[in-house]
Amino acid sequence: MDFSLSPDLQALQQKTRDFIAQQVIPYERDPRQTPHGPGEALRQELVALARGTGLLTPHASPEFGGLGLSHVAKAVVFEEAGYSPLGPVALNIHAPDEGNIHLMEIVATPEQKERWLRPLAEGCTRSCFAMTEPAPGAGSDPSMLQTTAVRDGDHYVINGTKWLITGAEGARFAIIMARMEDGSATMFLSDMDRPEIRLERLMDSLDSCFTGGHGVLHFENLRVPAADVLGEIGKGFRYAQVRLAPARLTHCMRWLGAARRAHDTALAYARQRQAFGKRLGEHEGVGFMLADNAMDLHNTRLAIWHCAWVLDQGHSGNRESSMTKVTASEAAWRIVDRSVQILGGRGVTGEAIVERIFRDLRAFRIYDGPSEVHRWSLASKLLEGKIS
Known part of the structure; x- marks a missing residue:
């Protein structure tokens, strides 16, 4: 490499x-x-x-x-x-537009690309990806999908509730994951200005970096033409992996930049702030945190680039993106947490960008699969001898 x-x-x-x-x-x-x-x-x-x-x-x-x-x-x-x-x-x-663009370039029909993808890629519209559901529906376990799609002539009728749907408010269209009568899953495209789609509320969250926030959506007898099925019937879970493996990695890429910003801010402060007769960074307690930040940044970047290289070779990258998601999210969290500590009182206020990064980044260890789910999945594959 x-x-x-x-x-x-x-x-x-x-x-x-x-x-x-x-x-x-x-x-x-x-x-x-x-x-x-x-x-x-x-x-x-x-x-x-x-x-x-x-x-x-x-x-x-x-x-x-x-x-x-x-x-x-x-x-x-x-x-x-x-x-x-x-x-x-x-x-x-x-997110979620980046992942939706990637998925639709691979799966969507030419007509769907012109109707929905091109305006999205041009930055004229936004989208959302409606998969996650409140209990007892699908979360980390997609097999618990509760939203249903029933064939009715040349249409499918969709009913269900989704939540934590990033970008829902103001989105032009949605990609909706629904369970078919045979238990398989299918993705559907729908404009969001339909009366059968109700944005029930926006959920208050730690982060504030996603346009459109995180919404609760309810679908009541939403009729979707068969022509608006995304990909093939019954292959929704497969397409989710097509979308999620690269999307996990792009999360890591973006948050690495945020972690580097937090570190740079803390480093600049440690270079100029005086305490007990010398620069703050000259005290070992602070200097060691800066050194640990530098090592976490370096190792995370290498992990991301390696996973990106694997994807560029045409491999699925599911295992690599899963491991990178855990290591990157936890390393980024350590970097930002140390940066807050170095900045002291300034670090917990809006006087420095680090406080905002701290709030935005905490959810990264949950989005696109909590660290614990990725560890469980990797452990299962190790025990089965599927990876070494």
Whole structure:
């Protein structure tokens, strides 16, 4: 594996870094940010900036206006975007749209791509992925899916409730996972402005970085034409893996950038803050935390790049992305937690960006599968001799 960056990728990395520093970070105190994410007007303004810089939706194929980045190239660009909580929003690489774009490029029909994917890739619309359900429905165990889809002539009638649906408020369309009469699962596409879809409420959460927040959706006799089935009937769980393996990894890429921002902020403070006759960073207790941060950043980046390389070789990457999701989320949490500690009182207030990163990042150990579920899955495969 050669992890050296080509001159073109180095130039793209620097271009993204400059864009985030010069055009995005100044928006971080914009009042159009809400507890449920950046407002739509702010999102559109940021997207326009990225469009003008040639950085909008870089992971999409050139056919849909993107740069067609490889997974390794995404690792480089997405980390730079994640350096600001608003960076992924600006580049149109935030969840869930990033994963939905990836899935639809692979699975959607030409008609579906023109109707839903192209406006999404152009940053004109947003989407949501409606899979998670309140108990006793599907969460970490997708086999518990309760939302149903019943064939009725040339339509399917969908009923059920979803929650923790990121980006639900203001989304143009949804990808809905529903259980068929034979127990299999299927994905459906539907516009969100249908009267049979009700956004019951937005859920208050620690994070505030996702446009549209996290919503509770109720589907009551939603009629979806057979032409709006995404992919093939009964292959919903398979398509979920097509989406989730790369999406887990792109989460890691973005949050690595956020963790690096927290570390850089703490390091700058430790270099200039005086305590007990010397710089704060010269005290071993603080210096060791900075060193641990640097090691966690280095090891996490290597893990992400290795997993990205595996995906670029055409492998599913399910095992690698699962392991990387756990190691990256826990390492990023350690980095941000140490950074708060180094900053002291400043670190628990809005005086530094680290407090916001701390709140946003805590959920990373839960999103796309809690660490414990990934460990359980890996342990099961180890015991069965499927991996070594």
